[in-house]
Amino acid sequence: MPMENTVLSINWGEILPRETGLFFRHRWPEYATRYGLPFSRGTLQNLDSEGRGPEAVVVAGKVAYHRESLVEFLNALPVTRPSKKRVGAAA
Incomplete structure (x- = not known):
């Protein structure tokens, strides 16, 4: 049974x-x-330094x-379903 294409959000x-x-x-x-x-x-610090994080104050x-x-x-972050592909499975 195919899954409907739904938009996920948080x-x-x-x-x-x-x-x-x-x-x-x-x-x-x-x-x-x-x-x-x-x-x-650390990732948040990197996003801030690139100007891609949330607006910051000091x-x-x-x-x-x-x-x-x-x-x-x-x-605004994308929310997706995890891949059905198994880790380590042959392609």
């Missing part, structure tokens, strides 16, 4: 707590564990993201 606005106004990059591993955020802190020398900017960035 609404990060429903996942990230509204009471947290700023998400600090140095705490990214904690957020990744708690909320299932993608990327490592607070007391620490890079942070306003919740709204982070949600907008995360919601």
Whole structure:
């Protein structure tokens, strides 16, 4: 039975707590564990340096993201289904 071609999405606005106004990059591993955020802190640093990450601010020398900017960035990420191909299988 073929699967319908559906668009997958995650609404990060429903996942990230509204009471947290700023998400600090140095705490990214904690957020990744708690909320299932993608990327490592290093990948996020690279995205920032390339101008492709969420809009950042610096607070007391620490890079942070306003919740709204982070949600907008995360919601724009593509969401796909995993490949059915087995790892190590012959092509």
